[in-house]
Structures are given as C-alpha cells and as structure tokens.
Amino acid sequence: MSGPLNGFRVLELGAIGPAPFAGALLADLGADVVRVDRPSRPGVAPERPPRFDFYNRNKRSIALDLKQPAATRAILRGLGGVDALLEGYRPGVTERLGLGPDTCLAANPRLVYARMTGWGQTGPLAQEAGHDINYLSLTGALHSMGAADRTPPPPLNLVADIGGGALYLVVGVLAAAMEAKSSGKGQVIDVAMIDGVTHMMSAFQAFRQMGTWSLDRGTNIVDGGAPYYGTYRTLDHKHVAVGAMEPPFYAALLTLLELDPGTLPHQEDRAEWPRMRERFQAVFMTRTRDHWVQAAAGRDACLTPVLDIDEAARHPQMLARDVYTDFDGLRHPSPAPRFGRTPGTLRRPTPENGQHGREVLAEWGVPETEISALESSGALAPSGDAQ
Helix, strand or coil, X not given: CCCCCCCCEEEEECCCCHHHHHHHHHHHCCCEEEEEECCCCCCCCCCCCHHHCHXXXXXXXXXECCCCHHHHHHHHXXXXXXXXXXXXXXXXXXXXXXXXXXXXXXXXXXXXXXXEEXXXXXXXXXXXXXXXXXXXHCCCCHHHCCCCCCCCCCCCCHHXXXXXXXXXXXXXHHHHHHHXXXXXXXXXXXXXXXXXXXXXXXXXXHHHHHCCCXXXXXXXXXXXXXXXXXXXXXXXXXXXXXXXXXXXXXXXXXXXXXXXXXXXXXXXXXXXXXXXXXXXXXXXXXXXXXXXXXXXXXXCCCEEECCCHHHHHHCHHHHHCCCEEEECCEEEECCCCCCCCCCCCCCCCCCCCCCCHHHHHHHCCCCHHHHHHHHHHCCECCCCCCC
C-alpha cells in the first residue's frame, strides 16, 4: 500500500457516477476502499466486464443484500474501523435500509458520512430523478455553453457528475476527516451537484453582475464568441484549439496566421468578432492541423491540436508525464495529482462482484459461523461470484 491516504478506510455503498469516481480517487491515493455491491441476479450478465469499470479500480468488493437486516447489522459492525462512508442514493434511501446518518454515527461517532446527490437532500426537486445534464441545466452553466444558433450541447458528464459532484465530495470527505482528528467527532456532508457547479460558476456570476457577461451564447470571451478563444477547422477536417487571450499571445497568433494587425479591428471590438472569426477560419482552412501545431511550436500563440481519445494517449506531453499507465492489460489514466514522496498507485484491478466478501467480513470481526449464515441466507453473495 502507498499513497498519502494509506491507512484511511472508506466504505462505499454501491451507486453510479460521482460517488464511485470519488471512491476511486481516494483509492488511487492509497485509501482502503470497500465497495458494497448488490448481489448479482442469477442469469443476468453485468453491464460491463468488471475490468472495464475504471471507477472501481483499487477497491475491494463485498456483495450484500441491504434489504436483509443481517446484512445491515454486518455493516454496522464494520463501521467502527471506517473513517468515511460514501453513499449516492436518493434522500431517505439509506434511512429506510437502516444505514442512515444517525444510526451510522451512533455506531462510530468519528465517522464522516458523505451523501452524494444531484439536487441535494432538501428542496422541491430532492426526490426527482436526474442526470448530469439535468443538474447542469439548473445552474446556468449549460445555458452558457455552445454556439448562438444551436441548442446547448451536453459537455459529456464531466461538469456536474465529476467537477461539481465527485471532486467536491472528495474535498468534503478529506476536510471533515481532518476536522474529526481534532474534535473526535464525525459529521454528515450533503454534497449536491447543483451546489458544486454553482460554486464553479463563481467567476461568471461575478461577470454577469458586473455587466461584462452576456446571456447570449457565443458572444463572450470564453464561450466561443471571441475569435482568439475557440476552435477552428483545418484543411484536413481536423481542428485546433486557440486560447490567445492576452495581448502578447494574441500578437503571436496573428504573426502565426500572417495577418497584419493594421487590417483587423481591435482585439476586443465585440461587434467585429464574427467577422474576425470568419477571417481566422479562412486562414486555418489553408493548412492541416499538424502544420499549424508545428508552426506554432515555441511561439506562445496558445494553439494546440484537438486530439481524439486515442491520439491523446500518444501525444509527447502525455507520454513524458506518464499520464496513462498500462495496468491489467488496459490503458488507465494514471493517479492524479502527483505526490513527490507518497505517490498514488494502481495496485488492484477492478474486483469481481463480491470478490472480497469473506475477507472484509473477517476484518470487521464477523465470526466464520455468521459469515456462513449470511451466505446461506442470501444476504451475502459468495466471494468471487461474478454471476
């Protein structure tokens, strides 16, 4: 075991999306993360082979039927040695399972109980279903993205699920765990994606109130409106990304494009931005993507290639930093961030469903006779049973 969180113990109640990503990030950094999965139903194949579920790498799995009181009692027994519990269900679900915050904190007063939802634990939408795009739409972020003449595009599920959800969950867990060391008391963390994304939108909230941010998409500095900040198609029908905001970088971009500044409007003349963008696009269409990338090298023109997923893994910068790691026969993103003395590691492939059930229960102090009884009753899936 290695990593700055070596010795930090996490129990993750199996869910999808941001909670398991947060658990994987903690596990990459050395935490011992045990995921409580549902027992697989006979004859039902898993959604994907476990080794491709990167959100569950570095974890151990125990498969418990949480609707059976014996399974709940086993978890409560194990909570005494746990630092943090992660759950990503709708509000009230863990309470109905007998694993709500009050019950769990009674079992371990030092426990950090982290709850991950889209809408939060309170409010009129708290019980509504949703996904990343729904949570993102409520924050003003989705409305701000995309071209003026098109509908707002889904920005993958990176902004709400991961940015506003999983990463805030990790920050909350670590902050509460640090506080628990001094106070001896755990607490409940209510992590909502709408909270996190709204917090991430702080600068744009300020710009809007300053009067420098328009509600019209594609007319602002970083939403694709500015000709010096956006993407352009090239001769080979690929794309480059340009982020030459500051005057020296903008000047370098014009030099690269062989455009005379005297023939162009002022850089910040917003009324002329559409015409300037058209002129830039016409120049970019005269050469291939890789030509522009090579020509921009060393110029500080803030120009980079728009790479696909496979190309990204081969880029010299990514290779130089070992951004990817070959692990379990697959290309995995390497643990991040980087630690000089206690680096995160990839040490456990994604487990089969319930693979470590007996091992985990034994660590929790559950006697062998009770473990066998749990298996016999169906409350515990046999260890290593992926079916």
